[in-house]
Every structure is written in C-alpha cells, then in structure tokens.
Amino acid sequence: MEISLAGLAAPIIKGIFLGGLYVVIALGLSLVFGVMKLINVAHGDLVILGSYLAWAIMGWLGIDPFLSLVVGVPLFFVLGFFVQKFIINRTFRISLDAALIACFGISIVVQSLLQIIWTPFNRSLLTDYRLVTFAVGPVTIQLRYLLNFIGGLAVMIAVREFLRRTYMGRAIGAASQNEPVAERMGINPNRVYSFAFAIAMACAAVAGVLQGLTFSFSPASGPPFLIISFGVIILGGLGSMAGTFIGGMIFGLTQTLGAYLSGGSMMIQMLAPYLLVFIILSVRPQGIFGR
Amino acid sequence: MSDTAVLSVEGVSKSFGGIHAIQNVTFEVRAGEVLGLMGPNGAGKTTLLNLIAGVYRPDSGRILFQGKNITRYPPHKICHVGIARTFQIPQPFTDLMVRDNLMVAAKYGNKRGVTLELDEILDLVDLLKQKDTTAGDLATVSLKRLELARALASNPTLILLDEVAAGSTEAELPRILDITKQVRKMGKTIILVEHVMKVMVEAVDRIVVIDKGEKIAEGTPGEVMEDEKVLAAYFG
Amino acid sequence: MKIPRLTTLAPIAVLVVLALFPLIGIPLSWLNYLFSFFIYLALANMWNLLAGYTGLICLCPHAFVGLAGYTLAIGTQVGMPFQVGLIAGAAVAAVFALVISYPVFRMKGIYFAIGTLVLPEVLKQWFNYWQPVGTAYQGGGAGYSVVGLAGFSLENKYWLALAIAAAAIFLVYIILRSKLGLGLTAIRDNENTAASSGVNIFRLKLISFLIAAFIMGIAGAAYFIHNPKIQPAGGFGISWLLLPLMATVIGGEGTEEGPIIGAAIVTFLRFLLADYGAWSLFIQGIILVVVVVALPQGIAGLLRQVGAYHLPQKLYQAAKARIHRT
Numbered sequence: 001m002e003i004s005l006a007g008l009a010a011p012i013i014k015g016i017f018l019g020g021l022y023v024v025i026a027l028g029l030s031l032v033f034g035v036m037k038l039i040n041v042a043h044g045d046l047v048i049l050g051s052y053l054a055w056a057i058m059g060w061l062g063i064d065p066f067l068s069l070v071v072g073v074p075l076f077f078v079l080g081f082f083v084q085k086f087i088i089n090r091t092f093r094i095s096l097d098a099a100l101i102a103c104f105g106i107s108i109v110v111q112s113l114l115q116i117i118w119t120p121f122n123r124s125l126l127t128d129y130r131l132v133t134f135a136v137g138p139v140t141i142q143l144r145y146l147l148n149f150i151g152g153l154a155v156m157i158a159v160r161e162f163l164r165r166t167y168m169g170r171a172i173g174a175a176s177q178n179e180p181v182a183e184r185m186g187i188n189p190n191r192v193y194s195f196a197f198a199i200a201m202a203c204a205a206v207a208g209v210l211q212g213l214t215f216s217f218s219p220a221s222g223p224p225f226l227i228i229s230f231g232v233i234i235l236g237g238l239g240s241m242a243g244t245f246i247g248g249m250i251f252g253l254t255q256t257l258g259a260y261l262s263g264g265s266m267m268i269q270m271l272a273p274y275l276l277v278f279i280i281l282s283v284r285p286q287g288i289f290g291r
Numbered sequence: 292m293s294d295t296a297v298l299s300v301e302g303v304s305k306s307f308g309g310i311h312a313i314q315n316v317t318f319e320v321r322a323g324e325v326l327g328l329m330g331p332n333g334a335g336k337t338t339l340l341n342l343i344a345g346v347y348r349p350d351s352g353r354i355l356f357q358g359k360n361i362t363r364y365p366p367h368k369i370c371h372v373g374i375a376r377t378f379q380i381p382q383p384f385t386d387l388m389v390r391d392n393l394m395v396a397a398k399y400g401n402k403r404g405v406t407l408e409l410d411e412i413l414d415l416v417d418l419l420k421q422k423d424t425t426a427g428d429l430a431t432v433s434l435k436r437l438e439l440a441r442a443l444a445s446n447p448t449l450i451l452l453d454e455v456a457a458g459s460t461e462a463e464l465p466r467i468l469d470i471t472k473q474v475r476k477m478g479k480t481i482i483l484v485e486h487v488m489k490v491m492v493e494a495v496d497r498i499v500v501i502d503k504g505e506k507i508a509e510g511t512p513g514e515v516m517e518d519e520k521v522l523a524a525y526f527g
Numbered sequence: 528m529k530i531p532r533l534t535t536l537a538p539i540a541v542l543v544v545l546a547l548f549p550l551i552g553i554p555l556s557w558l559n560y561l562f563s564f565f566i567y568l569a570l571a572n573m574w575n576l577l578a579g580y581t582g583l584i585c586l587c588p589h590a591f592v593g594l595a596g597y598t599l600a601i602g603t604q605v606g607m608p609f610q611v612g613l614i615a616g617a618a619v620a621a622v623f624a625l626v627i628s629y630p631v632f633r634m635k636g637i638y639f640a641i642g643t644l645v646l647p648e649v650l651k652q653w654f655n656y657w658q659p660v661g662t663a664y665q666g667g668g669a670g671y672s673v674v675g676l677a678g679f680s681l682e683n684k685y686w687l688a689l690a691i692a693a694a695a696i697f698l699v700y701i702i703l704r705s706k707l708g709l710g711l712t713a714i715r716d717n718e719n720t721a722a723s724s725g726v727n728i729f730r731l732k733l734i735s736f737l738i739a740a741f742i743m744g745i746a747g748a749a750y751f752i753h754n755p756k757i758q759p760a761g762g763f764g765i766s767w768l769l770l771p772l773m774a775t776v777i778g779g780e781g782t783e784e785g786p787i788i789g790a791a792i793v794t795f796l797r798f799l800l801a802d803y804g805a806w807s808l809f810i811q812g813i814i815l816v817v818v819v820v821a822l823p824q825g826i827a828g829l830l831r832q833v834g835a836y837h838l839p840q841k842l843y844q845a846a847k848a849r850i851h852r853t
Binding site for chain 1: 578584586629630631633638640641642644645648649652653655656760765768769772776804805806807808809811812813815816819820823
C-alpha cells in the first residue's frame with residue numbers, strides 16, 4: 001500500500017491527540033503508583049465505569065457528557081476516598097500483594113456490576129459534536145480527538161498545580177518521595193493515600209467521558225486501558241509528568257501508525273500497544289525519563 | 292596475582308549516577324589471612340564488598356579469585372566458587388527456622404563436596420539451642436551471629452564479614468573475637484569490615500584503608516594507625 | 528508388618544473412595560460438581576505454588592488454560608486423538624511459559640504481575656482474529672469445538688480430573704519436601720539472601736513456572752474435554768484467574784491444605800450462583816475483597832493459628848501463618 005508523507009500526517013496528528021486521552025487515563029494510575037507503590041489493576045475498569053456513568057446521566061437528563069462531570073467528578077472523588085480508606089489502606093497492613101489482590105477483586109466487582117446494570121453490549125457517548133471534523137491543510141481532524149488532547153493537557157496541568165500549590169498536594173508529593181520522613185513531619189500517610197486515590201478517581205471520571213466519546217465501550221473494555229496506562233507511566237518514567245505526557249503520545253502514535261501502516265488491520269491496532277508494553281517491561285522498566 | 296593470594300582486586304571502579312563510589316582500588320588478600328577493610332562512613336566499604344560479592348558489576352577493573360576471573364559473576368555463582376558474605380543489616384530468612392537458614396546455604400551454596408555438620412556451626416556461634424526457633428523471633432544480636440553461621444554453612448574459602456560486631460556490648464566483644472579466630476583456624480580467609488576498633492586491631496593481620504572510594508593506605512594495624520593520610524581521613 | 532501412619536493412610540483412603548464414586552451409584556450431577564472441583568483444585572494448587580511458595584503473583588493462568596484448550600481443540604479438528612491433544616496442550620502451555628520467562632522474570636514484583644496480565648489479553652485478541660484451520664464458521668471469535676470424544680464417558684472424564692488433581696497435590700507435596708521447595712521458600716522469604724547463599728533465582732522460578740504452566744494446561748485441557756467448545760472470551764477469560772486466586776486466598780496462601788479448602792468453597796459457590804450470570808462474578812469479587820481484608824491468612828491460616836490441628840513439624844515449611852511484617 002502507498003505510504004506517503006502527506007498520508008502520514010493524519011495518523012500522526014491523530015496519534016498525538018489520542019495520546020491526550022491516554023495521558024488522562026494514565027494520570028490516575030501514575031498518582032496511585034507514585035504514592036503507594038500500588039498498581040491499581042481496577043483502574044481501567046473504573047475509567048469505563050466513568051464512561052457508563054456519563055452515559056447514564058446523558059440518558060436520564062439529556063445533558064452533554066462534559067456537563068455530567070459536575071456530578072461525576074465529585075462522586076468519583078468521594079468513592080475513591082472511601083475505597084482507599086476502607087479497603088486498600090487495610091490491605092497495606094497485610095502486604096502489598098494483598099493490596100494487589102484487593103484491587104483485582106474490585107476490578108471483578110466493577111466489571112460484573114457494569115454487565116448487570118448495562119448488559120454486555122457496546123455503548124458510546126453519542127453527542128452532536130462527536131462526528132464533527134475540521135480540516136487543517138490537507139489533513140482532516142476529528143474534533144473529539146482534539147478534545148482528548150486539550151482534555152489531557154488541562155487535567156495534567158490541573159493536577160500538577162494541585163500537587164504544587166495545596167497543602168495536601170505537597171503532602172502527597174512528600175509521601176511519594178519518602179514516607180517515613182513524611183510521617184515524622186506529621187503527615188498521616190493513610191489520609192494522604194485516601195486523597196491521592198480520590199484524585200485518581202476524579203481523573204478517571206474525566207477519562208471516562210473522553211474515552212466514551214472516542215471509542216465504543218463495553219463492560220470488558222477496562223483491561224486494555226489498564227495495560228496501556230501502565231505502559232505509558234513506565235515508558236515515561238515514574239514520577240515524571242512530562243514523561244507521562246510523552247508516553248501517552250507514543251502510545252497514541254503506536255496505535256494510529258500501526259493501523260495506518262498495516263492497512264487498517266484491527267488486530268495490529270489492538271496488539272501494537274501491548275507489544276510495546278511488553279518490550280518496555282523487558283528492556284527498560286525505568287522508562288525514558290526514569291532514574 | 293601472586294601465589295599466596297586468594298583474591299585479587301585489580302583497578303576496580305564503580306560509579307552510581309555521578310557519584311564515584313569506588314575509584315581504581317587494587318589490593319590482594321592472602322590465603323588464610325584476616326584482612327581488615329577500614330574507612331570513614333560512606334567511604335565505600337560496603338560497596339566494595341558488594342562488588343566482590345557480585346551484587347554490583349565493576350565499571351572497570353577486574354576481580355580474580357583463585358586465579359578465576361569472577362568480575363561478572365552473579366551472586367549465586369560467587370557463592371558457588373567459595374565466597375560467602377554477611378549483610379551489614381542482617382537479612383535472615385525470617386519465616387524459616389534457624390537450622391533451615393543454614394540448610395539453604397548448605398544445599399545450594401556448597402559445591403565443594405564436603406558435607407558440613409550444621410550443628411557444629413550453630414554451636415560455634417552459640418545458636419545451637421535455638422536451632423528450631425523461627426529466625427524472625429530471634430533477638431537482633433543473635434541475627435548477626437546467624438548471618439555468620441549461614442555464611443559458614445556454604446563451606447566457603449573466603450568470607451566477607453560486614454560489621455559483625457556492630458551493636459554488641461563490651462562484654463560480648465571477646466566472644467566475637469574468639470569466633471573470628473576459630474573461623475580462621477578452620478582455614479578460611481576473611482575480609483572484615485568493622486567500625487569497632489578493638490575488634491579490627493586484634494583480629495586482623497593487615498588493613499586496607501578506603502576513603503572517598505580510593506585506597507589510601509595498606510599495611511599492618513600498627514603501620515596504618517600511624518599513617519598521616521589515615522589520621523587525616525578520620526579526624527579531618 | 529509396619530502399619531503406615533494415619534497421615535499417609537488418610538489421603539490414600541480418600542483417593543480410593545473418590546475413585547469408586549462413579550461405580551457405586553453417585554448421581555451424575557455430583558460427579559459433575561466433583562469434576563469441576565478437581566479441575567479447580569489443580570489450578571489452585573499451582574497458583575499457590577507460584578504465589579504462596581515462590582512469591583510469584585502470576586496473573587496469567589488464563590493464558591495457560593486458553594492455550595492448552597485451543598491446542599486440544601485445533602488438534603482434534605485436524606485429527607489428533609484427544610488424549611494426545613491433552614498432553615500437547617499442556618506442553619504448549621509449558622513452552623509458552625518457557626518462551627516468555629526470559630523477559631518476564633526480568634521484571635520484578637509489580638512489573639511481573641502486569642507483564643503476566645498482558646499476555647492473556649494479547650492471546651485473547653490474537654485468537655479473536657486467527658483462523659488456522661476449519662470452515663467459515665470456525666476460528667476467530669466463533670472458536671472451535673473439540674471433536675473425537677465419542678465414547679469418553681462422564682465417568683472417564685471424572686477419573687481424568689481426579690487423576691490430575693491428585694497429581695497436582697502430590698507434586699506440591701513432593702516439591703515442598705525437596706531441595707527445590709527449600710529454595711523456593713528461601714526466594715519467597717528474601718531473594719537477596721537466597722542469591723548470596725547460592726540459590727539460582729532465575730532457574731528455580733523458571734522450574735516452578737514451567738511446572739505450574741504444564742499442570743494448569745492439562746487441567747484446562749481436561750475442562751475443555753468436558754465442555755468441548757472453546758472461544759477466545761471463554762478460553763482466555765478472567766474467570767480462570769479469579770478461580771485459583773480466590774481458592775488460594777480463601778483457603779490460605781502458602782499452606783498445603785489451603786487450596787483444597789479454597790477450591791471446595793469456590794466450587795460450592797459457583798454452583799450456588801450458577802443461574803445468576805453476572806451476579807455470580809459480582810458476588811465472588813466482593814467475597815474476594817472481603818476475605819483479603821478480613822481474613823488474609825485464609826481459612827487454613829486461621830485454623831493453624833487457633834491450633835485446630837497439629838501440624839507435624841515439616842522440615843521446609845514455615846510453621847506459622849504467613850503474615851508479612853510491614
């Protein structure tokens with residue numbers, strides 16, 4: 001098939017924009033991992049929960065999914081806070097493995113709940129502007145991909161500012177660097193964890209909306225996003241927000257370029273990111289920017 | 292490497308990030324001797340032990356053991372050729388009984404075909420009565436002795452002892468010295484890292500002094516204690 | 528004549544009784560339940576070997592099960608006898624484990640967990656599109672049927688599963704009392720100390736991993752002999768991970784009797800909830816979370832703590848329930 005430079009422009013731009021979505025999804029995972037050294041294997045499913053929640057609110061109230069975040073974000077924040085407080089914090093006293101298993105249990109609970117309430121069929125967040133495209137030069141861009149990019153930047157900046165400027169944000173930063181020292185400074189680690197998880201969940205709510213606009217989803221859509229987010233944060237290197245951003249771009253590009261270069265093969269599009277994750281894990285787990 | 296040397300460290304260097312932990316260190320350890328490794332805090336003594344033990348790989352230089360180039364050997368292979376080590380902060384198998392702690396080393400580390408009596412080793416370090424106690428239940432001081440016992444269980448030729456006397460009371464020091472002498476009588480060669488001066492001076496034949504990653508002195512305890520550079524390193 | 532001890536006699540007696548079940552008129556539905564129990568038991572034992580004794584939280588049992596099942600199905604489609612397919616399936620699972628072991632064991636801790644999670648997802652996608660043999664209505668998302676099973680009765684399947692479960696238990700029993708078991712326990716306890724004591728960590732983990740892959744494969748293939756249709760979602764479904772994980776956690780990780788207790792409970796639970804579709808998974812997930820928080824040492828751990836039974840002092844076993852020191 002023909003691969004032209006002009007032809008590459010579309011998938012490249014689309015990949016970069018898609019990266020914004022992956023950044024938002026990965027941010028929640030990154031925050032939890034950075035602070036608690038825990039990979040929340042339920043993360044992908046929680047994002048999909050966010051998508052379903054937005055879908056449900058859209059259905060009941062007929063409002064735009066972004067507006068539904070007014071309900072979604074606080075709801076997820078509170079949910080995250082209590083999940084951390086009553087479940088995950090307790091497992092930390094036992095072992096890190098126990099926390100991992102608990103997260104897996106939550107993943108199963110969420111997936112099956114979604115299936116019970118909303119059946120296994122695919123859904124999408126259908127809005128008027130979902131199908132809007134516009135042209136930049138010879139390239140056609142879909143609006144929703146641009147929204148992903150803007151959303152990614154916005155959420156990233158918001159979280160970064162929160163971590164820098166608020167007391168709890170700095171406490172989270174301190175705890176992720178050095179927990180015993182932070183504890184001696186009067187910071188209650190459990191409380192910090194609860195807030196960190198709550199913020200991660202809030203990010204997941206936003207990610208859910210963006211994701212729902214971009215792809216169709218079903219109750220089983222979670223794990224692929226978990227794997228991609230994990231790939232993003234280790235590619236970018238832990239603890240580096242710029243790294244996470246670039247990592248997201250790379251994963252977006254992998255998918256779009258993979259689809260383009262393989263002539264639209266669905267299989268390649270799905271498998272390319274997984275392969276990338278596996279390679280990263282084997283070759284350089286500390287990522288590009290990692291120490 | 293000279294005829295009497297069991298271990299030869301030649302021009303070994305190791306950096307972490309921008310920090311030169313060990314710079315171009317060279318020395319030999321003669322068969323059957325007790326070599327002390329001395330230096331102020333952060334000088335790189337444990338790093339040097341870790342380099343010999345295969346935990347780190349030198350950036351340059353090489354390490355020879357009984358004529359074999361062991362520079363790139365991983366820790367388990369180092370144990371197989373006959374070098375055992377203790378950890379500065381004891382790292383026992385906390386869920387295993389004392390005797391099983393030794394059993395691991397005996398079954399996996401001893402490639403020299405001689406079966407050891409584990410009870411004898413336990414007796415040497417005064418842990419025979421606790422051989423069925425779970426390691427996690429031992430007192431911290433006992434853990435240090437367990438470290439030594441475990442190292443001995445693999446029937447090594449060379450033992451790297453990392454601060455085996457630290458945390459012991461005045462009264463316990465003679466026993467530690469005694470144990471060290473016994474180990475030496477078994478024909479083992481020892482590299483001893485120690486801060487407790489009494490042990491260092493009385494147990495060792497020669498001392499190598501490290502400061503800021505470099506070897507600054509080498510000789511008998513008497514010679515080293517008078518060395519200007521050594522005094523400067525310690526007392527500024 | 529020396530009379531063997533009770534602890535040796537009892538399991539053999541149980542085995543003989545179980546083997547006789549089909550011949551003494553036990554209802555077919557019971558045989559069905561027991562079939563599942565045996566399969567789950569084998570899987571749980573292997574998961575426990577990895578997680579409870581080697582310290583490897585393996586999140587890829589469904590990769591082994593799915594691969595073995597597909598090997599069996601595709602094999603029988605091209606004329607392979609199912610008995611060969613059974614072994615071939617297990618072998619394929621083991622080879623797969625071998626191939627991925629090099630990259631996967633380079634990953635520590637959490638990285639290993641996610642690395643193993645990626646694999647079944649990849650396989651599921653792959654088999655969604657792959658159609659190596661068969662007509663237009665086979666392969667890909669439609670999956671394959673296992674054929675050539677005529678004459679292999681329910682009783683035969685029952686004995687097959689019983690044999691596999693018994694083999695799994697016996698294998699773990701032998702391993703734990705061997706030099707390998709000591710090494711694995713050492714690795715789980717403290718990898719650095721184990722390495723410096725001469726333990727070749729990579730090699731022992733690999734052996735453990737290969738054994739687990741083979742047995743999980745054979746158990747999975749046996750399942751698909753009884754339920755002779757395999758599709759990507761079912762073959763590589765998350766249930767195959769949830770099952771052994773739940774059984775081990777509920778029963779008691781790092782104990783020998785734990786997986787047996789856990790598998791029994793999980794089997795019972797599954798059949799209790801069999802008609803409830805997604806609710807079944809939902810309730811299992813909740814139970815998993817509750818148990819891991821409230822009863823992390825599992826039932827066996829609890830029983831040991833309260834001294835419900837006296838354990839003969841086994842040489843290479845940690846006698847206490849394993850509760851990590853934080």
